[in-house]
Amino acid sequence: MTADSLVAAAEEVVTDEEFDALCADPEGKRVYVGYEPSGVLHVGHLITANALLDLQAAGFEVVVLLADVHAYLNGKGTFDEIRETAERMREQFLAYGLDDEATEFVFGSEFQFDDDYVLDCFQLATTTSLNRSQRAMAELQSGQTASVGHVFYPLMQALDIVYLDVDLAVGGLDQRKVHMLARDELPEVGYDAPTCLHTPIVGDLATGEGKMSSSEGTTISMEDDRATIEQKVGDAFCPPERDPEGDLVNPVLELFEYQVFPRFETVVVERPDQYGGDLEYDEYEDLATDLDSGELHPQDAKDALAEYLDRLIAPGRERLAELRA
Numbered sequence: 001m002t003a004d005s006l007v008a009a010a011e012e013v014v015t016d017e018e019f020d021a022l023c024a025d026p027e028g029k030r031v032y033v034g035y036e037p038s039g040v041l042h043v044g045h046l047i048t049a050n051a052l053l054d055l056q057a058a059g060f061e062v063v064v065l066l067a068d069v070h071a072y073l074n075g076k077g078t079f080d081e082i083r084e085t086a087e088r089m090r091e092q093f094l095a096y097g098l099d100d101e102a103t104e105f106v107f108g109s110e111f112q113f114d115d116d117y118v119l120d121c122f123q124l125a126t127t128t129s130l131n132r133s134q135r136a137m138a139e140l141q142s143g144q145t146a147s148v149g150h151v152f153y154p155l156m157q158a159l160d161i162v163y164l165d166v167d168l169a170v171g172g173l174d175q176r177k178v179h180m181l182a183r184d185e186l187p188e189v190g191y192d193a194p195t196c197l198h199t200p201i202v203g204d205l206a207t208g209e210g211k212m213s214s215s216e217g218t219t220i221s222m223e224d225d226r227a228t229i230e231q232k233v234g235d236a237f238c239p240p241e242r243d244p245e246g247d248l249v250n251p252v253l254e255l256f257e258y259q260v261f262p263r264f265e266t267v268v269v270e271r272p273d274q275y276g277g278d279l280e281y282d283e284y285e286d287l288a289t290d291l292d293s294g295e296l297h298p299q300d301a302k303d304a305l306a307e308y309l310d311r312l313i314a315p316g317r318e319r320l321a322e323l324r325a
């Protein structure tokens with residue numbers, strides 16, 4: 001089994017050999033993703049969640065870290081607020097399809113205040129340079145001056161991998177520097193270097209630039225109703241042809257590639273008979289090629305994307321509504 005066949009939306013694994021060895025015998029192997037609690041899941045969360053679903057299906061044990069202490073260190077609110085948000089996040093992950101029985105949800109605060117953890121963290125603080133830790137964090141908070149909390153953050157993230165007894169650390173490509181720090185620095189304090197898997201980052205929906213995020217620009221969240229999804233996707237940047245240089249990112253295609261095709265066997269683009277009738281795709285590449293050639297009109301692609309995103313999000317959206325009622 002390879003990274004590509006196992007996790008449909010993996011951008012890279014570090015290293016291939018280590019990952020292949022884990023996949024050859026996933027029994028009892030643990031994978032995790034950590035999330036700073038946020039009240040509403042959005043596409044960024046869902047892409048890593050897809051990787052977890054794939055790995056769960058392949059036989060890995062899945063751990064979801066609700067990183068309450070990290071969110072606190074990152075200035076995301078009072079500790080009580082963060083804990084409450086984490087609980088809502090858990091509900092939405094389950095509604096999205098993670099198996100309740102097979103998924104272990106852990107709050108960071110359950111183990112990050114233990115004496116051994118804290119002492120290890122301080123030891124890592126003595127062996128890791130300030131510069132390295134700050135650089136690892138820089139990706140996460142663009143333009144922000146690092147606080148002392150921000151340089152403890154990556155050290156703790158590295159130690160989480162050890163204390164959660166994780167074999168494979170999963171995260172978006174933006175977690176790469178933290179994971180590389182973990183690979184280099186954990187052995188300095190006597191622990192193994194973790195194997196890592198990184199999922200792609202989807203560009204902003206409206207412009208295709210940068211990273212789709214909930215704090216800036218346009219993303220799709222689990223709160224969005226059908227009409228909102230249609231409107232956001234309808235307004236999305238979707239150049240009719242792919243850019244051979246690869247500089248122009250098409251977020252509509254990215255969502256098909258990383259979000260829709262990994263979760264559906266076939267994608268049907270509905271079209272009235274006078275425009276050639278329905279199109280059916282088993283593979284992302286075929287859809288992208290048809291968009292390039294003009295066989296598939298961007299508007300029809302967008303309508304189909306809205307339909308499939310809505311199907312993915314609906315159970316979590318309903319769960320959110322129940323929690324609020």
Ligand SMILES: N[C@@H](Cc1ccc(O)cc1)C(=O)O
Binds near residue numbers: 034036175
């Ligand atoms: N750094 C992750 C959150 C995280 C925190 C702790 C971890 O162990 C793992 C992940 C993010 O930006 O969302």
